[in-house]
Amino acid sequence: MLNGCRALDLTDENGFLCGKILADLGADVVKVERPGGDPSRRRGPFWADIPHPEKSLYWFAYNSNKRGITLNIEANKGKEILKELIRTADFIIESFSPGFMDSLGLGYSVLSGIKKGIILTSITPFGQSGPYRDYQTSDIVTMGMSGILYQTGDPDRPPVQMSLPQACLHAGADAAVGTMIAYYHREMTGEGQQVDISMQQSTAWFLANAIPLWELSGLVLKRAGAFRWTVNSTQRQVWQCKDGYVFFFMVGGRAGAKTFHELVNWMDSEGMANEYLRSIDWENLDMFNVTQEVVDQISKPIEEFFLSHTKREIAQGAIDRQISICPLSSMEDLLNDAQLKARNFWVEIEHPELDTKITYPREFVKSSEKVCDTRFRAPLIGEHNEEIYGEVGLSKKELVILKKTGII
Amino acid sequence: MNEKGGVFNGLKIAAFGWAVVGPLTMKYFADYGATVIRVETSKRPCTMRISAPYKDDKPGLDRSGYFNHFNANIFSLALNMEHPRALEVAKRLVAESDVVMENFTPGVMERWGLGYEELKKVKPDIIKLRQSGFGSWGSYAQQPAFGMILAAMAGLPNFIGWPDRGPLPVGVSAYTDCISPRFAAAALIAALDYRNKTGKGQLLDLSQFETTLYFIIPAILEYISSGREPSRIGNSCPYAVPHSVYPCKGDDRWCTIAVFSDEQWANLCQLIGRAEYIDDPQFDTFLNRKRNEGEIDRLISGWTINFTSEEVMNQMQSAGVPAGVVKNAADIYDDPQLRQRNLFWALNHPDMGLFTHLGQGFELSKTPAQARMPSPRLGEHTEYVCTKILGMTDQEFVELVGAGVFE
Numbered sequence: 135m136l137n138g139c140r141a142l143d144l145t146d147e148n149g150f151l152c153g154k155i156l157a158d159l160g161a162d163v164v165k166v167e168r169p170g171g172d173p174s175r176r177r178g179p180f181w182a183d184i185p186h187p188e189k190s191l192y193w194f195a196y197n198s199n200k201r202g203i204t205l206n207i208e209a210n211k212g213k214e215i216l217k218e219l220i221r222t223a224d225f226i227i228e229s230f231s232p233g234f235m236d237s238l239g240l241g242y243s244v245l246s247g248i249k250k251g252i253i254l255t256s257i258t259p260f261g262q263s264g265p266y267r268d269y270q271t272s273d274i275v276t277m278g279m280s281g282i283l284y285q286t287g288d289p290d291r292p293p294v295q296m297s298l299p300q301a302c303l304h305a306g307a308d309a310a311v312g313t314m315i316a317y318y319h320r321e322m323t324g325e326g327q328q329v330d331i332s333m334q335q336s337t338a339w340f341l342a343n344a345i346p347l348w349e350l351s352g353l354v355l356k357r358a359g360a361f362r363w364t365v366n367s368t369q370r371q372v373w374q375c376k377d378g379y380v381f382f383f384m385v386g387g388r389a390g391a392k393t394f395h396e397l398v399n400w401m402d403s404e405g406m407a408n409e410y411l412r413s414i415d416w417e418n419l420d421m422f423n424v425t426q427e428v429v430d431q432i433s434k435p436i437e438e439f440f441l442s443h444t445k446r447e448i449a450q451g452a453i454d455r456q457i458s459i460c461p462l463s464s465m466e467d468l469l470n471d472a473q474l475k476a477r478n479f480w481v482e483i484e485h486p487e488l489d490t491k492i493t494y495p496r497e498f499v500k501s502s503e504k505v506c507d508t509r510f511r512a513p514l515i516g517e518h519n520e521e522i523y524g525e526v527g528l529s530k531k532e533l534v535i536l537k538k539t540g541i542i
Numbered sequence: 543m544n545e546k547g548g549v550f551n552g553l554k555i556a557a558f559g560w561a562v563v564g565p566l567t568m569k570y571f572a573d574y575g576a577t578v579i580r581v582e583t584s585k586r587p588c589t590m591r592i593s594a595p596y597k598d599d600k601p602g603l604d605r606s607g608y609f610n611h612f613n614a615n616i617f618s619l620a621l622n623m624e625h626p627r628a629l630e631v632a633k634r635l636v637a638e639s640d641v642v643m644e645n646f647t648p649g650v651m652e653r654w655g656l657g658y659e660e661l662k663k664v665k666p667d668i669i670k671l672r673q674s675g676f677g678s679w680g681s682y683a684q685q686p687a688f689g690m691i692l693a694a695m696a697g698l699p700n701f702i703g704w705p706d707r708g709p710l711p712v713g714v715s716a717y718t719d720c721i722s723p724r725f726a727a728a729a730l731i732a733a734l735d736y737r738n739k740t741g742k743g744q745l746l747d748l749s750q751f752e753t754t755l756y757f758i759i760p761a762i763l764e765y766i767s768s769g770r771e772p773s774r775i776g777n778s779c780p781y782a783v784p785h786s787v788y789p790c791k792g793d794d795r796w797c798t799i800a801v802f803s804d805e806q807w808a809n810l811c812q813l814i815g816r817a818e819y820i821d822d823p824q825f826d827t828f829l830n831r832k833r834n835e836g837e838i839d840r841l842i843s844g845w846t847i848n849f850t851s852e853e854v855m856n857q858m859q860s861a862g863v864p865a866g867v868v869k870n871a872a873d874i875y876d877d878p879q880l881r882q883r884n885l886f887w888a889l890n891h892p893d894m895g896l897f898t899h900l901g902q903g904f905e906l907s908k909t910p911a912q913a914r915m916p917s918p919r920l921g922e923h924t925e926y927v928c929t930k931i932l933g934m935t936d937q938e939f940v941e942l943v944g945a946g947v948f949e
Contacts, residue, residue, distance in 0.1 A: 135732040159732045179764040195759035266879040270864040272800040278868040285713025292787040297701045307724035312904040314731035319549040327908035339903035340720030344871040346607025350595040381694035458686045463697040465765035476680035499729040503744040
């Protein structure tokens with residue numbers, strides 16, 4: 135859908151996802167790295183566990199569908215070339231520290247002088263302004279500053295992280311939306327602008343009911359681990375099964391009655407429901423105000439039932455009954471998942487250098503007009519230098535010199 | 543309401559979406575000027591309207607803090623789609639709309655006579671966005687899609703927890719609810735631009751489950767590469783040490799510290815008055831520090847516990863060491879950075895009083911998001927939408943009111 139648009143993607147791992155989304159929607163996204171390759175290529179995990187800049191799985195994950203060039207934008211000649219590229223671009227996406235682009239003489243006013251209507255999307259930990267602007271961070275720090283970390287973990291231990299970085303993804307996805315809003319405006323009016331993304335703010339954007347709960351009730355949501363806290367009880371949400379874990383939270387009243395009914399019938403059909411479970415009027419059970427004793431009495435047979443089944447059995451049983459119970463998927467489960475297969479979610483992409491194909495998500499949206507597939511793997515270092523610099527009129531001879539002088 | 547300009551001025555969206563995913567997706571459009579008309583009914587109110595907390599703890603469809611936090615700038619049209627005459631009103635709305643959004647279990651809109659093929663008959667270049675839990679087809683398509691279930695299906699709890707304990711849910715229970723709206727909004731704007739240029743509408747189909755998987759791609763690739771499933775590693779990080787959450791002065795107060803380089807380590811040692819650790823053979827290299835990570839965590843905890851989390855953050859940041867307060871909801875509410883950047887909008891709501899509505903996560907320099915009106919009471923804009931947007935005469939409107947369509 136965005137065919138004909140071009141983005142220059144100068145981001146490190148904090149901003150990859152933005153360009154990935156635009157590329158999937160059809161834009162020509164050119165990853166601009168420093169000569170020798172971006173430092174984010176040193177980030178693991180690596181293909182076959184071999185640390186190598188051409189084998190970073192993090193790089194692979196979020197740079198597919200992008201082409202790649204190398205350019206030293208701090209050198210004068212490099213800046214000149216960047217300016218030539220900017221004339222061909224609609225978006226510039228960057229994740230340098232606030233003020234860095236300005237210090238290179240590449241602030242927004244300069245950029246918009248080069249290309250009228252250009253959109254500059256900047257992704258930083260805390261944004262381009264404000265008291266935390268220059269703070270140093272990493273994923274655990276940002277997640278802590280966004281409110282998610284505090285609510286995650288067991289009550290008897292410190293808050294615990296999600297070990298796969300997340301703030302950069304909230305920010306990257308938000309950046310794609312912000313960039314598209316700016317693009318829509320430009321297409322309507324010709325006016326470009328800056329999109330200022332804060333990883334902290336994009337992540338704090340959704341804390342479910344935590345903010346209204348604090349404002350209206352003065353309650354601070356705390357971490358509850360594998361449980362849910364209600365007025366008079368704690369209720370298990372994570373259960374063990376034969377070969378893994380099952381997620382099931384006990385919703386009361388009309389909303390949860392169907393799941394309870396079906397679950398008890400299921401248990402009954404295997405002789406695992408007791409008289410107590412069969413006697414409960416689920417429609418009128420208020421799980422939010424029940425006592426611990428009732429919760430324990432309900433939980434015990436359910437616990438035994440889950441323990442006697444495998445993940446696969448529980449998954450299938452829940453689907454057959456259309457009820458809200460599911461096993462925790464492993465990576466292997468996801469790659470074999472029936473629903474994802476039915477929707478043709480996975481796609482194999484060639485990596486000739488590794489002499490292999492690697493499975494990726496195919497597309498995040500199915501459009502009746504345009505295919506949004508992942509089409510090709512992330513770029514090698516400087517892979518498209520000749521192609522792209524050729525487009526702005528640099529000869530092969532010039533490229534040799536630029537390479538020798540460390541510009542590309 | 544204030545009719546200030548916005549990027550999407552003039553754009554109309556018929557929003558049948560509900561729960562969290564619907565409003566969060568619409569929000570990107572409503573906050574930038576689109577007329578987003580939410581179709582809802584008191585016969586089967588949105589789950590958020592019947593979710594705590596309530597103003598003064600008194601339940602009521604217009605009193606939910608959860609609902610009202612997320613629905614600023616949105617119009618509410620009360621329309622009971624089960625009523626025999628509702629379809630004609632809905633079709634008139636579709637005829638005036640650029641976009642129809644929904645995130646119901648697949649089949650609901652079709653049952654109402656509002657499937658994509660029907661919509662096209664009413665408005666040939668309509669863009670329809672579907673965003674159900676698992677996508678519009680496949681064996682799980684009809685599965686209920688609570689956020690916590692989706693997160694487990696997508697494997698997120700594998701990454702959360704301690705080596706000696708089981709996996710844990712993400713602390714924000716409906717975590718996945720904020721993921722698909724971003725992908726959906728980006729795709730929808732691209733589709734609008736495409737329509738403006740080609741005259742063609744389209745159907746966009748997203749699955750909340752699938753978009754969530756975009757947040758774990760590196761782990762999928764790692765499994766493919768090495769056969770290794772994710773493991774629970776507490777607060778450690780393979781590339782940093784110290785890297786954890788440290789106790790601070792006060793009740794349940796914590797600060798993160800994450801050291802990725804020798805320089806940051808040296809700065810930290812100076813700060814906590816232990817310069818001798820810099821060259822100590824136990825701690826002098828990354829590998830030696832990793833080997834003695836437990837000891838380092840004990841040493842640092844012994845220092846951080848003497849200060850408030852804000853003091854630890856400020857001192858560490860001044861020394862060039864990444865660190866931050868582990869903020870709870872009250873801290874986020876008062877966060878100076880987020881306040882300066884207008885994450886929250888205080889708007890006067892008829893039932894809530896002055897109440898905090900969610901703003902946007904980012905800033906656009908020329909066309910900022912605008913807080914134009916508070917979250918709607920159920921059906922607040924029914925008359926406005928019918929008479930001003932759909933062009934009903936007063937008589938028509940009154941007749942339909944009498945027939946009980948707008949409930």
